Amino acid sequence: MKKNIILLSCLIWAGYGKAQNHNDSISTQGIQEVILIKSNTLAKKEAKPLGSIDEYLQKSNQVDMIRRGAYAWEPIINNMTTERTLVTIDGMRIFGACTDKMDPITSYVEVSNLSSAKITSGQQGSCHGTTIGGAINLERNKNSFGEQKWKVYLNTGFESVNQQKIWGGSLQFKNKQWYNDTNFMFRDAHNYKAGGGIEIPYSQYKKMNLSQTLGYKLNDNNLVEASVIYDKATHVGYPALPMDVSLAEAIIGSVQHKYNNKEGKLQSWETKIYYNNITHRMDDTQRPAVPIHMDMPGWSTTYGYYSKANANWGKHQILGNISGFFNRSLADMTMYPNQSSEKLMYMLTWPDVHTLNQALYLEDTFTINDNSNLKANVSFTFHQNKVNNTMGIESLQIFYPEMKEQKSRGLKSIAVQYNHQFKNIETGFGMGYGERAPSVSEGYGFYLFNSMEKYDYIGNPYLKNEESLEGNLYVRWKNQSVSLQLNASYFNIRNYIVGEVIPGLVPMTIGGLGVKKTTALDRVYILNIGLNSEIKINPHFKWIGQISYNDGRDKQQQILPYISPLRYRTSLSYHQQSISSELSLTGNAAKNKFNPKYGESNTADYAIIGFNIGYQFLWKAQKLDIKTGVENILDTNYTTFSDWNKIPRPGRNFFINLNYSY
Ligand SMILES: [Cu+2]
Structure with a gap:
């Protein structure tokens, strides 16, 4: 049954074998978090169903968000930023078109077209590509065939802190041969107000998202599906x-064939070809006094493309994935001097870099006995960068005279994970090794301004692969009403890529402190420990608590960038038939350990309180969910360690979300 209209719920589980695998794409093991974004049955429990994807992801204990404004936050997994993590949409690789990271992949989808976000740590996430810190796969709505039926959903919402207006709708059709899902969502937000009523200038945005999925059943085991997403944000x-x-602006399209046969040895085989194109235009015309x-x-x-098959062979559950992509990244900059007699200045900031990537991934989950299993996965990736522009090569050759236009790499990944269950206790531990290639910016960026550090960055085509050795473990104790889980992961990373000041160079950006080039730290380590608890006090009341501790340092014991201070989230929720309500507390301890080298400084602690209440009306086939609440009730003025340039976060916010379906 197709589910729609947005809801919320955050499930955390230590996936134990296939039993808890709630969808058919990847088998789950080890520590994995799934954030459900859309599901009818859960909608009324969601705190803010029409919240942004960023707000949903923020609930994860493993994910943090770098904020440069109100829109398009950058997710970081296990304290590692975009380059070290992998974000995919239904397994598709997409690369942002902004040299300043204004457009993480998560900014090109909407809650209306996703069913869940699956978050995996370290090499457990290497199925769709190379990663160091982990992966987020955004899963699109699942559709199905069935008795002929139309379904209509309408959503609207309002938020007081930035006068945000939200409209959305979806039209679904299914019969025995076809399914169709068309949906759209539109958001229009003004500047938001931080705690104390202080307006934050340049924090407005407009976003529109259209999505269409069409499926056709060939026979009982085979279907084809075509899907397209168009997303356009303006005035951000x-x-x-x-x-x-x-x-x-993004256009994301795919066509896939799916074979499914739950009884057969070959249980599923999914082949997809895809295309996406992103256009990004920065704008300084709204800012006063631009030099x-x-x-x-x-x-x-x-x-x-990818072709992924899942087979069952005795005690082995085998997954294979062959995938590849070709990406072209191009960005440039033209400066217009105030005196029109002076010449324009033109630079290629991404010199038309072509990336070719071809990967083979294999995974085997071996059932040792009723209580334990062992999972192993291995991958090999061929990766090639080519600078396809003579001017671009010549510019970089100023810094690297010997530089060649093309560079190829082989990237390896291997991981093992053991899981065991004994009575109420589940445990698991694992080890992994993975490598990644430098990103386009790290390898070939040319005078990219980092406004947090205030330095222009020059890429480095000679960077070695970043290599990570990791260990992880979890212990979970669970009975009917209580669940407690402890997770820990440890990463030992070689050739960890950072920026280093090149003395004596003048920055291109006016007001910049200097120029940095990307280089690598010999060896660093990162430690993450998380504790999750859930207590069902009675059939109506539930208490949830999350706390996480993180550390990350180089060989000289200097702290790495974006290491979160102690952070926590706790909530008490009430649920009875049509009514749901939740009181929550979220906060960070002070960040006193920081490294000014990366533009960081001291950040004070904070704690904010939120409350929401919802009611569901039912009239035969019609349903109306009303959810209203207030975030940051005390109107606290605060900022977190991952807010660039200490821009304060939103103050008190009243919101209302309406979801109607028939
Ligand atoms: Cu940009």
Whole structure:
């Protein structure tokens, strides 16, 4: 049955074998978090059903968000940023088109077209590509065939803190041969107000998302599906950056064939080809007193495929995935001097870099006995970068005279995970090793301004692969009403890529402190410990608590960038038939351990309180969910360690979400 209209719920489980595998794509083991984004049965429990994807992801104990404004936050997994993590949409690789990370992949989808976000730690997430820190796979709505039926959903919402208006709708059809899901969502937000009623200039945005999925059943075991997402954000402000965005546009399309046979040895086989194109235009015309006006557009185009099969062979559950993609990243900058007699200045900031990637992934889950299993996965990836622009090569050759236009790498990954269950106790531990290639910016970026550090960055085509050795474990104790889980992961990373000041160079950006080039720290380590608890006090009341501790240092014991201070979240929820309600507390301890080298400084602790209440009306086939609440009740003015340039977060916010379906 197709589920729709947005809801909320955050399930955390230590996936134990196939029994808890609630969908058919990847088998789950080890520590995995699933954030459900859409599901009818859960909708009325969701705190804010029409919240952004960023707000949903923020609930995870393993994910943090770097914020440069109100829009398009950058998810970091296990304290590792975009380059070290992997975000995919239904297994598709997509690369942002912004040299300043204004457009993480998560900014190109909407809650209306996703069913869940699956978060995996370290090499457990390597199925769809190379990663160091882990992966997030955003899963699209699941559709099915069945008795002929139309279904309509309408959503609307309002938030007081930024006058955000939300409209959405979805039309679904299914019969025995076809299914169709068309949905759209539109958001329009003004500047938000931080605690104390202080307006944050340049924090507005507009976003529109359209999505269409069409499925056709060939026979009982085979179907084909075509899907397209069009997303367009305009007039997006980035208060922490010197520029805004006039256009961020994505078109994401795919066609896939799926074979399913639960009884057979070959249980599923899914083959997809996909294409996506992203256009990004930065805009400084809204800012007062810009010393030199700049145009900085970027483009990213990706063609890719994967073919993934799942087979059952005695005690072995085998998964194989062959995948590949080709990406083209191009960005440039034109500076317009105030005196029109002076010449325009033109630079290629991403010099038309072509990336070719071909990977083979194999995974085997071996059932040792009723209580334990062992999972092993291995992958090999061929990765090649080519700079396809003579001017781009010549620019980089100023810094690297010997540089070649092309560079190929082999990237390996291997991991093992053991899981055991004894009475109420589940345990698991694992080890892994993985490598990643430098990103386009790290390898070939040319004068990319980092407004947190205030340095221009030059890429480094000679960077070695980053290599990570990791260990993880979890222990979970559970009975009918109480669940307690402890997770820990430890990463020992070689050639950890960071920036290093090149003395004596003048930055291109006015107001910049200097120029850095990407280089690597010999060896670093990162430790993450999380504790999750859930207590069902009685059939109506439930208490949830999460706390996480993180550390990350280099060989000299200097702290790494974006290491979270102690953070926590706790909530008490009430649920009875049509009524649901929740009181929550979220906070961070002070961040006193920081490294000024990476533009970081001391950040005070904070704690904010939220409350929401919802009611569901039912009239035969019609349903109306009303959810209302207030976030940051005390109107606290606060900022977190991952808010660029200490832009304060939103103050008190009243919201209302309405979801209607028939
Ligand atoms: Cu940008």
